[in-house]
Amino acid sequence: MRKHLVVLLLLMAFSIKWAKADEGMWLPYLLGQQTYNDMVKRGLKLTKDQLYSINKASIKDAIVIFGGGCTGEIVSNEGLIFTNHHCGYDAIASASSVEHNYLKNGFYAQNKQQEITSPKLSVQFLVKVDDVTKQVEDVVKGLNGAERAKKEQEIYADIIAKATNGNGYEAKVVPMFKGNQYLLFVYERYTDVRLVGAPPESVGKFGGDTDNWEWPRHTGDFSIFRVYANKDGKPAPYSAENVPLKPKHFLPVSIKGIKENDYAMIFGYPGGTNRYETSYGVELKTTVENPSVVNLRDVRLKAMFEQMKKDPAVKLQLASSYAGIANYWKFFDGETKQLEKYHVLDEKRKQEAAFIKWAQDKPEFAGVFNDYAAAYKAWSPYAKGRIYLTEGVLGSPVAAFAGSLTGLERALATANVPKETLQQAIEAAKAARTNFLAAENKPSDQKILAATCHMFYTDIPKDQQPGGFYDELKAKYGPLDEDKTYNMWAANLMANTMIFNDAKWNAFIANPDAVTLQNDPAFAYASAFLKNYQGKYLPLYQQFVAKNNDLGREYLKGVMQMQPNANRYPDANFTMRVSYGQVKPYSPRDAVNYDYVCTMKGVIEKYVPGDYEFDLPANYVDLYNKKDFGQYKDAKRNDVVVCFITTNDITGGNSGSPVINANGELIGLAFDGNYEALSHKIQFDSNYNRTICVDVRYVLWCIEKLGGAKNIINELKLVK
Numbered sequence: 001m002r003k004h005l006v007v008l009l010l011l012m013a014f015s016i017k018w019a020k021a022d023e024g025m026w027l028p029y030l031l032g033q034q035t036y037n038d039m040v041k042r043g044l045k046l047t048k049d050q051l052y053s054i055n056k057a058s059i060k061d062a063i064v065i066f067g068g069g070c071t072g073e074i075v076s077n078e079g080l081i082f083t084n085h086h087c088g089y090d091a092i093a094s095a096s097s098v099e100h101n102y103l104k105n106g107f108y109a110q111n112k113q114q115e116i117t118s119p120k121l122s123v124q125f126l127v128k129v130d131d132v133t134k135q136v137e138d139v140v141k142g143l144n145g146a147e148r149a150k151k152e153q154e155i156y157a158d159i160i161a162k163a164t165n166g167n168g169y170e171a172k173v174v175p176m177f178k179g180n181q182y183l184l185f186v187y188e189r190y191t192d193v194r195l196v197g198a199p200p201e202s203v204g205k206f207g208g209d210t211d212n213w214e215w216p217r218h219t220g221d222f223s224i225f226r227v228y229a230n231k232d233g234k235p236a237p238y239s240a241e242n243v244p245l246k247p248k249h250f251l252p253v254s255i256k257g258i259k260e261n262d263y264a265m266i267f268g269y270p271g272g273t274n275r276y277e278t279s280y281g282v283e284l285k286t287t288v289e290n291p292s293v294v295n296l297r298d299v300r301l302k303a304m305f306e307q308m309k310k311d312p313a314v315k316l317q318l319a320s321s322y323a324g325i326a327n328y329w330k331f332f333d334g335e336t337k338q339l340e341k342y343h344v345l346d347e348k349r350k351q352e353a354a355f356i357k358w359a360q361d362k363p364e365f366a367g368v369f370n371d372y373a374a375a376y377k378a379w380s381p382y383a384k385g386r387i388y389l390t391e392g393v394l395g396s397p398v399a400a401f402a403g404s405l406t407g408l409e410r411a412l413a414t415a416n417v418p419k420e421t422l423q424q425a426i427e428a429a430k431a432a433r434t435n436f437l438a439a440e441n442k443p444s445d446q447k448i449l450a451a452t453c454h455m456f457y458t459d460i461p462k463d464q465q466p467g468g469f470y471d472e473l474k475a476k477y478g479p480l481d482e483d484k485t486y487n488m489w490a491a492n493l494m495a496n497t498m499i500f501n502d503a504k505w506n507a508f509i510a511n512p513d514a515v516t517l518q519n520d521p522a523f524a525y526a527s528a529f530l531k532n533y534q535g536k537y538l539p540l541y542q543q544f545v546a547k548n549n550d551l552g553r554e555y556l557k558g559v560m561q562m563q564p565n566a567n568r569y570p571d572a573n574f575t576m577r578v579s580y581g582q583v584k585p586y587s588p589r590d591a592v593n594y595d596y597v598c599t600m601k602g603v604i605e606k607y608v609p610g611d612y613e614f615d616l617p618a619n620y621v622d623l624y625n626k627k628d629f630g631q632y633k634d635a636k637r638n639d640v641v642v643c644f645i646t647t648n649d650i651t652g653g654n655s656g657s658p659v660i661n662a663n664g665e666l667i668g669l670a671f672d673g674n675y676e677a678l679s680h681k682i683q684f685d686s687n688y689n690r691t692i693c694v695d696v697r698y699v700l701w702c703i704e705k706l707g708g709a710k711n712i713i714n715e716l717k718l719v720k
């Protein structure tokens with residue numbers, strides 16, 4: 001009896017840990033009554049159907065996947081979209097030139113004719129979701145590892161083919177709860193998306209990487225696009241004949257302002273969390289993976305920045321790639337620090353001990369953690385080498401491009417390869433080279449090449465290196481522990497590869513052969529490292545991933561049996577979620593209290609004229625001094641609120657997501673998480689976790705007062 005009581009108490013403690021207030025990225029499609037009731041208790045005024053319905057227009061119809069990894073929301077009946085500046089960044093940079101520098105100076109279309117087509121962009125609406133667990137499980141039941149993965153792919157393909165047959169939709173089957181449930185998501189993708197407006201980068205990225213992932217934050221992180229359709233409202237490639245999409249639903253915009261404890265709901269596409277990560281995973285991440293990524297990115301960023309600050313054309317060319325690398329460089333560094341600070345490893349070990357105890361008389365689950373230990377033991381020695389390949393060697397753009405030519409090499413080296421296959425490989429290589437050259441900055445790349453090749457030599461065990469490559473390097477260029485050797489080698493590679501030499505490249509393409517390719521110094525380099533990895537370590541990695549998938553599925557199945565009544569959400573996996581919470585301040589550390597809003601006063605305080613990160617547009621300070629806040633002034637603060645924070649549980653991918661009040665109106669755009677909660681992918685902490693949102697009143701102030709684009713304001717449905 002007593003023993004049982006102990007177990008029961010342990011279980012209760014365990015489940016409380018996993019069901020904290022504010023935590024949760026819920027599937028709107030499967031919103032349980034318990035979750036909905038809690039939303040109402042916290043202030044929500046809408047019915048479940050108003051949040052998500054497949055028959056009637058609902059909030060879900062105003063939410064889009066924006067581009068490849070962000071969220072956007074429809075805010076007018078003419079398909080106007082709000083998202084973050086950092087989500088529109090690449091499109092804004094691509095639309096810019098040194099003469100018409102929209103990234104630097106901002107841009108607002110005064111009418112639809114002035115909107116700028118963004119060929120790389122698309123938006124996707126969620127059409128419906130179906131539970132296909134039974135269909136998948138009928139096929140994969142009892143299977144494990146590679147065999148299961150193969151069968152899964154087959155049944156997914158069947159299900160998708162049926163769901164998209166003749167309707168132009170796209171679909172995906174996504175495992176939930178690490179493969180204990182399978183959902184089908186059907187999307188409609190629109191490819192005619194045009195840039196409507198963006199603030200100058202000094203506003204849209206105010207604070208740069210110094211302030212990134214930090215509160216207090218003063219960034220006007222928004223940009224504006226419009227989705228076009230053909231006359232029937234269906235997706236169509238760009239055409240002057242296309243018309244703005246009439247959406248099923250759009251969000252009204254509330255400029256009433258926010259106060260502490262207000263209800264806040266965020267719909268969007270969180271990319272990934274791993275809340276059921278094991279202690280083994282946390283340990284590998286914090287000791288090997290994260291520090292490696294951070295070291296390698298540090299070198300790459302420094303080389304890029306050195307060139308970007310010298311030349312506005314290079315700045316424009318590298319801006320988007322730089323921002324992406326920098327964003328997760330800081331993230332991974334902070335993630336390690338926070339995981340350590342909150343003792344997440346110990347926490348995980350305690351949870352696992354409870355599970356092991358529960359599982360000891362259950363053969364299905366008893367061995368899970370022994371197997372985890374074995375899987376990590378087998379893979380860990382090679383984990384660093386994998387990161388040094390992907391983030392280091394292939395972090396050099398020329399090496400990455402050269403490495404992509406291994407497909408062509410294979411085609412060339414295969415006897416009797418069909419003519420079409422070869423031609424396809426050649427055409428692909430030509431197109432990839434054009435894209436590569438447009439994005440290439442040789443001086444920074446040469447530095448990256450030299451530095452990462454040296455780091456691989458220094459940091460990775462010798463028996464895991466492509467020894468032949470380094471032997472030759474030593475023979476030709478000198479001692480392997482000297483920078484000079486790598487610098488000479490990299491300079492030589494850049495000068496002699498056919499990749500930068502049109503005459504040599506064209507001669508090769510006109511009459512391609514494997515030997516010429518293999519003798520190219522860039523190709524030889526990339527392929528030496530790729531083949532070294534693919535031959536020995538990739539199979540081990542694949543085994544590790546497959547084993548981890550199997551064990552994760554088992555572990556979670558066990559956890560769900562152990563706590564059958566817990567209200568549980570699946571890990572984020574870039575499917576639509578809703579999270580709810582409140583506007584709330586926090587205390588990051590002893591004696592420090594952070595307010596839940598910040599204002600333009602703080603922008604001015606941070607302003608450093610001419611600075612790379614803290615500059616402001618010319619008219620900004622004037623407007624501020626005149627207190628020209630219009631209808632966007634916050635009465636209490638006698639200023640414009642720039643950003644605010646909420647307790648919502650979100651992650652990368654949610655960028656651009658609407659922050660919605662209790663009535664279903666837009667009050668802000670989520671754009672970041674705070675530093676103290678960078679451990680959030682693995683563990684949510686309601687004391688420290690905050691979502692950083694740009695207040696929609698600041699967005700509108702920037703559009704109207706700073707940008708003079710009243711036409712955009714007129715299109716919105718304002719709630720005053």
Ligand code: ARG
Nearest residue numbers: 086208209212327655671672
């Ligand atoms: N941390 C933000 C996110 O992941 C991106 C912010 C972009 N800004 C920057 N300075 N890199 O959504």
